[in-house]
Amino acid sequence: MSAAPLTIGEAARRTGVSAKMIRWYEATGLLPPAVRSESGYRHYGEADLHTLRFIRRARDLGFSVDGIADLLALWRDRARPSAGVKAIAQEQIADLRRRIAELEGMARTLEHLSDACCGDDRPECPILDDLAAADRAPMPRPSRRGLPGRGPARKSV
Amino acid sequence: MSAAPLTIGEAARRTGVSAKMIRWYEATGLLPPAVRSESGYRHYGEADLHTLRFIRRARDLGFSVDGIADLLALWRDRARPSAGVKAIAQEQIADLRRRIAELEGMARTLEHLSDACCGDDRPECPILDDLAAADRAPMPRPSRRGLPGRGPARKSV
DNA sequence: ATGGGGGTTCCCATCATGGGAAGGTCAAGG
DNA sequence: CCTTGACCTTCCCATGATGGGAACCCCCAT
Known part of the structure; x- marks a missing residue:
């Protein structure tokens, strides 16, 4: 078993999560710190790829990173209800x-x-x-709370 | 005419655009610099309120600030097609x-x-x-381009 | 040994919005 | 006149998920 460890770029290619985001997920605690080679390169194994694909899929379903953290915790807990x-x-x-x-x-x-x-x-x-039209009631802005909305905006309409 | 000039807070209350955003719209050029009192307070007249309500309404319809700038330009050009x-x-x-x-x-x-x-x-x-599921194709992430998505994300799912 | 591709960190930008600090202004009431 | 409190000013920072890029290091193949 124990396949050859992959570099971050390779892991990115195989999971569809960019290297940049993998580092960011690690920095923010969504992922545990990756194993490092002597020279400091991150190495990833099959289990890591699995986790990355999980994350990728959850993002595609619109989950926030916080939500994914919750899902990952449940996923790892094999006894969860x-x-x-x-x-x-x-x-x-x-x-x-x-x-x-x-x-x-x-x-x-x-x-x-x-x-x-x-x-x-x-x-x-x-x-x-x-x-x-001037006759609009200045309603207190329906509070934009709770609208993740992903992705940077287009440059101009 | 020439109603008493309003302070930024009053303008905010009457248009539903927060004082913070009014200042920001001015800083980024969506609005022209407001008239100032001797002591530096911004003052707003009826025309300004009208513009602010226009902006507010356009935001409520999901337009980006860039889009609103375009709309405002057309609005001010009475001969626009x-x-x-x-x-x-x-x-x-x-x-x-x-x-x-x-x-x-x-x-x-x-x-x-x-x-x-x-x-x-x-x-x-x-x-x-x-x-x-491990058998997902690592599709090159459907490029999130063009999805403004407004509003900060919810705290946690 | 050298070149190129890829790793590392760090900083910056996005987009619209709010929070908050530090300090100046104004109107009302003692 | 002076205090008080509400309001204004500017400036900095944070948000969420992502990409861009600089400066530098590492590894492998020719």
Whole structure:
């Protein structure tokens, strides 16, 4: 057994987690410190690759790093009750549904406005009229809490 | 006319844009430098409030600050063709739809997994089994490009 | 032995937002 | 007049997950 230890770049290639992120996960405690060669290179074995793929998959399902830490702990505890895992998953689902609903609301509003705008050479524009409408209640901003949202924004719309 | 000039806090209260953000919008050029009193306090008039409400509304529709800058420019240009505005709105809609589809995919997958997990005292858990499945292709991460995603993440899942 | 590819650390940027410190200003009340 | 407290100013820092890049070290193959 004990396959040849892989360097971080190789581990990155095989798991789809970038070398940069592997280092970061280690620095922030999501991963235990990797074994080092004499010269300081990190080395990874099969078990590490497994963990990295787990992380990668969880990220793809939208879990935050904190959530993944919880999942990893449960994963390593072979006696865990599945109820705990299911609860985490359902919180995540609820979170996703909340975010979807928020975006859906925005999209629908914009679609209405866009449909009402003829989009030709003339300056009349219901979209701008809506944005500029002065009669909006200054609601206390529905608190953006709980919207991870991943990924840097596009450069410009 | 010329109503009494408002302080930044008052403007914030009336527009739903926090004082902090008003200063930041000014610092980054989204807003022109505000008029100052002798002692350095920023003062805002009706036109400024109007602009701030415009910004607030656009943020609520998910536009990035860059997008809002474009919209503001069009708004101020009374001769603009509405086509430009409509194009921006439709890009934004497409962006929202893309993000929704991504989240929807995650939610559906998780729902399948969650449904398959009995969530009791026993340790068997299809959710963890899926996350741990080793046979995943290390696809080059579907490039998170173009997903603004607003708002800081929740503290922990 | 030399070159190139890849490792290491450290710093910086993103995007929109809030928290907080240190210090100046203003209006109301004693 | 002076205090008090609310409000303003600027400046720095943190968030989350990610990438970019510099400066430097290491290892293997020609």
